[in-house]
Amino acid sequence: MLDKQSPIPIYVQIEERLKSQISDGRFPPGAAIPSERELTEAFGVSRMTVRQAITNLVNEGLLFREKGRGTFVAVPKVEQPLSGMTSFTEDMLARGMKPSNQLLTFGKRKPDKQVAEELQLEADEEVFFVERIRYADSIPMAIERTYLPVKLFPELNEDVLAGSLYVFVEGTARLKIGGAVQKMEAALVKREDAELLHVETPFSVLIIERISKLSNGVPFEVVRSTYRADRYKFTSEIQR
Known part of the structure; x- marks a missing residue:
């Protein structure tokens, strides 16, 4: 569950949760992460908030998007x-x-x-x-x-x-x-x-x-x- 009373923005909490799941091997390199819709339902937040978190992880190079397929964990550069x-x-x-x-x-x-x-x-x-x-x-x-x-x-x-x-x-x-x-x-x-x-x-x-x-x-x-x-x-x- 996310702490919606925390001063840490919700999208940052989602980023950290996904980073943790990547580092512990739940989502290995090349694996697809849940869709925006699935994450929206799982975290109980807006789709825009989820999209911001994913976009930030894409910009960091931890995730990548493939058109028509979804979002995946990036292979190390x-x-x-x-x-x-x-x-x-x-x-x-x-x-x-x-x-x-x-x-x-x-x-x-x-x-x-x-x-x-x-x-x-x-x-x-x-x-x-x-x-x-x-x-x-x-x-x-x-x-x-x-x-x-x-x-x-x-x-x-x-x-x-x-x-x-x-x-x-x-x-x-x-x-x-x-x-x-x-x-x-x-x-x-x-x-x-x-x-x-x-x-x-x-x-x-x-x-x-x-x-x-x-x-x-x-x-x-x-x-x-x-x-x-x-x-x-x-x-x-x-x-x-």
Whole structure:
């Protein structure tokens, strides 16, 4: 029962009750919590009060909503160091998680001016455009939109994209990856991306743009990724 005479707001009491149930394992990671209607009846409060409590827990990253399905306990965030250059597949395997992909788009196209400049391409050169949803343990983590010069990877196909692109680059294509320049910013998810990531708008995401180069300095990849902010946290080690 809630203490309605307490100076602690009711929605805060509900938050603390749900946090306790999450920490003691009643609602493990990935499990659905009761619906707003069920919580309203259980606590004897208004639906608005319950919704405020749930929204606060979503903002804290303890819960997440999936459109049409309900509200679930969040899996602990994947901690991604900003130093070093690894693929999504390599990252997830290193954390004991099972990576998978859903290929949305694959084909050749003429790049726009910005991508052509970033890949140092001539006006008539084409790129492969790859759009994938990246999953870890069947949970959507990010959307990747990648541009690759056709002249560097003429054998690229859908089978390759089921796994690690970097394994293909350094294995089949026998090219050595050097490094990358990467930019990151926070944003609100676009409506079309929200559906792919199974989140409701408004929702915070991390936008990462990377230009990757071979060891000889030739750019081989431009990738623009949209990461769920409730799934990722990025760390860096710095020294004065």
